Amino acid sequence: MNAQITVLGAGAWGTAIAKVIAEKENDVVIWSFEKETRDDINQRHRNTRYLPDVELPQRINATSDIEEAAEGKQYLIFAVPSLFLLDTVRKILNVSSIREGKTIIAVLTKGFLPSENGPRLIVETMEDYLPGFYQKALVYISGPSHAEEVSTGKMTGLIAASENPKNSIRFRDVLKSQQLFVYSSLDIRGVQVSAASKNVIAIAFGMLDAIKSIGGSTVFGDGTESLLLAAGLNEIQTLGKALGATHPETFTSIAGIGDLDVTCRSVFGRNRRFGREIIEKNILEPFRDIDDILARIGEIGYLPEGIAAAKYIKELAEKHKLKMPVSMGLSRLLNRELDPYEFIQKFLDGLR
Numbered sequence: 143m144n145a146q147i148t149v150l151g152a153g154a155w156g157t158a159i160a161k162v163i164a165e166k167e168n169d170v171v172i173w174s175f176e177k178e179t180r181d182d183i184n185q186r187h188r189n190t191r192y193l194p195d196v197e198l199p200q201r202i203n204a205t206s207d208i209e210e211a212a213e214g215k216q217y218l219i220f221a222v223p224s225l226f227l228l229d230t231v232r233k234i235l236n237v238s239s240i241r242e243g244k245t246i247i248a249v250l251t252k253g254f255l256p257s258e259n260g261p262r263l264i265v266e267t268m269e270d271y272l273p274g275f276y277q278k279a280l281v282y283i284s285g286p287s288h289a290e291e292v293s294t295g296k297m298t299g300l301i302a303a304s305e306n307p308k309n310s311i312r313f314r315d316v317l318k319s320q321q322l323f324v325y326s327s328l329d330i331r332g333v334q335v336s337a338a339s340k341n342v343i344a345i346a347f348g349m350l351d352a353i354k355s356i357g358g359s360t361v362f363g364d365g366t367e368s369l370l371l372a373a374g375l376n377e378i379q380t381l382g383k384a385l386g387a388t389h390p391e392t393f394t395s396i397a398g399i400g401d402l403d404v405t406c407r408s409v410f411g412r413n414r415r416f417g418r419e420i421i422e423k424n425i426l427e428p429f430r431d432i433d434d435i436l437a438r439i440g441e442i443g444y445l446p447e448g449i450a451a452a453k454y455i456k457e458l459a460e461k462h463k464l465k466m467p468v469s470m471g472l473s474r475l476l477n478r479e480l481d482p483y484e485f486i487q488k489f490l491d492g493l494r
Contacts (some may be wrong), residue, residue: 348417
């Protein structure tokens with residue numbers, strides 16, 4: 143297979159996926175907003191900022207011209223953070239191969255997107271912007287994976303979900319390798335909800351893990367973390383059903399419990415790290431509320447997607463009248479209405 147493929151986004155995950163694809167003798171273009179990262183990839187075959195210890199294949203080339211990156215490609219993969227996704231979509235609308243629906247599009251971005259009618263899933267929002275060819279044709283890719291592991295050949299799995307089975311299979315074939323197992327799914331809504339919601343639970347998990355490890359409590363242990371994990375999975379499933387998930391097994395698959403578990407427990411997880419730093423570094427202290435955090439996200443130094451997701455899940459839970467104490471409690475915490483210990487105690491009290 144020698145396909146022409148572009149990855150929009152030169153962060154760790156976009157770079158890792160580009161590396162996997164290029165190692166299968168495909169030519170891959172990475173679009174990088176940051177010119178320093180572009181030059182690093184082209185001149186040193188490294189992405190020092192996001193994946194410093196990984197050497198990239200010669201078949202990967204980077205550009206900062208997004209229309210050039212997208213034009214004439216067979217496959218296009220969005221790998222930008224949710225905060226910048228729609229701006230990126232708008233930048234490719236004049237590309238002829240997009241206007242004519244010739245490029246198959248997949249999305250790696252996790253989260254929800256705001257709209258006048260409240261938070262929406264990523265794929266349905268993108269469909270409103272893209273030409274009609276892409277209705278029910280986009281592919282959403284998720285699973286228990288970290289860029290640091292995938293880029294170094296650690297074995298893991300992904301799910302390629304789409305309402306168009308052929309497109310799901312096409313992206314499955316683009317991505318799968320000896321180390322990367324890729325499965326197809328028709329439940330694009332359930333997979334998206336799982337991918338977005340698990341980041342919220344991971345922030346809470348990181349907080350509990352930090353309290354446990356620093357000896358801040360004599361009653362929190364591994365079993366307490368499992369209580370939180372199970373409660374979180376229940377909330378993900380509750381929200382997924384409300385938003386139109388079609389297959390209950392999505393939540394017990396690698397897209398659901400698999401991704402939730404690795405996001406909560408892995409040292410590579412940004413959301414888990416953020417949760418730990420709420421306890422260890424009092425990282426919330428300079429911020430007024432959740433909107434202030436999002437407006438000044440650069441001050442944190444990395445992007446925990448669960449912050450925005452917590453805001454949107456609170457809105458969705460209120461709209462659909464859902465009981466989601468962990469997610470709702472975390473939203474209150476990020477709004478500075480609860481301190482971390484109050485949040486965890488309220489969660490545990492709710493289980494009694």
